[in-house]
Amino acid sequence: MGTAKQDAIAKELGVNRQLVQGGEQAEINRRIDFIKGVLSNSGCISLVLGISGGVDSLTAGKLCQLAVEQLRAEGKQAEFIAVRLPYKTQADEADAQASLDFIKPDQATVVNIADAVEGLMANVALDGLVPSAGLTDFTKGNVKARTRMVAQYAIANFTNGLVVGTDHAAEALMGFFTKFGDGACDLAPLSGLCKSQVRLLATALGAPHNLVYKAPTADLEELAPGKHDEAAYGCTYEDIDGYLLGKEGKPEAVAIIERAFARTAHKRALPRVPD
Template identity: 55%
Template sequence: MRLLEHHAAVVEGQVSAIAHQANQAHIQTALQVSPTLDPQQEVERRVAFLYRQLVSTGQKSLVLGISGGVDSTVAGRLAQLAVEKARQEGVEAHFYAMRLPYDTQQDEEDAHQALAFIQPDNVLTVNIQAASDALLASLEAGGLGFTDAHQRDFVLGNIKARQRMVAQYAVAGANAGLVVGTDQAAEALMGFFTKYGDGACDIAPLTGLTKAQVRQLGAVLGAPEALVEKQPTADLETLKPQPADEEALGFSYADIDAFLTGEQISEGARATIIQTYQRSAHKRQLPITP
């Protein structure tokens, strides 16, 4: 009996591994990931994409929040190059880079370094603290309660992310603009973004790129190495500022990227990543309808 049970367990494990391999391949396709790419060609392709979207929609500007991380640094430079290409073609176009700190950002110097590299046409600074705190206070005055300080801080973090997008769409609305997003394949895979916050945008030029590939584009663009290799952090929490993304995710970006490019990772890690992708499906879809 024990031999039969062992054989059944082995077969079940093999079937599960095959199913996970199929899911992994499906996810790679769904997220438009290419295991290999030419960084210079990708820069040119994505600048052209932004240019075409700007021209085809009849809009006159691109808008993006710059945090000082590699994603917004790369997306910001791509946006600036796209509007410069448009102007060379006789099309009116401008890029609005936005600084959107909550109070004082701990890595503010990185954001300024990113702006110096991007060289945007316009820089607007909007401190979202007053708006974020006022909304949370109004919610609590209206009867919203929290189980503890950490839950309250989590909710405030999502409010911050959505206030930043409110500000960007206000600037876009005033300047006939499109809001640029920084979502890439690693964050899309894990659902590591705030729905209708940093996950909201009109155009997402980093789609399909792994974290390592975003860094490759940054290096080709000539971004400062300190920003290209900077440890990513969402920086939405007040009680524990700037926790590393990898700490929050429970996985290294190396593991996530390996999953996306079809490399071997442990079966346990692969199963958990697939489960996380499935649980966060609602974040990647339009609103569910009857």
């Protein structure tokens, strides 16, 4: 039984604590219907999503591809465009290509963001500003994430499309996304899912086991390339999912989670406006 605070946070993030093994197909169908409805009602005809090689984009991408295939079967115009967005050379490019092989998108394209990121970073300067190596690396990581979203929106503009995000409840809880970067999108079909539930749906969709259970990494930092999400959190996805699902957790993990949720509230909010 969760605490009142756990219950309130899970409700705010739209967590479905009843989704367990055996209920995957109904949840898959519900989310495909959601994607179809958003695209149909928007007047747009394409969905655009960056594919990284991780389970989140893998799952969202497959849901999008199934959604547009159903729309076409209903006589509507719709396509899914998968976008690879490497910065120079991606270390786990093989996983990204394996994700594309699984998703089988209508179209796939590549936008290497390195020139845009380097160009912007080279032109950002303030009198007296001499940032540390760590701050520079952190800032550049955010620039990478935001540049990827700029590229996706450009493609969406060219194709009368909507940009799809991969945010889910575990990342939302921890604020583990870049504001106006990977946190920016038109629809987020994984919203409300715990990490274990994303993996549950991915498995039900037939995704390769090695991709489903690959250690998640944002891979934005150059001083710590390939740093795992859990290393950044200071706790595990099992801790985070347990918290969202109302289970009693280790006090040190609960403290980390609740501090992260409070500290990153601004990321989950719309821009503030005058009363």
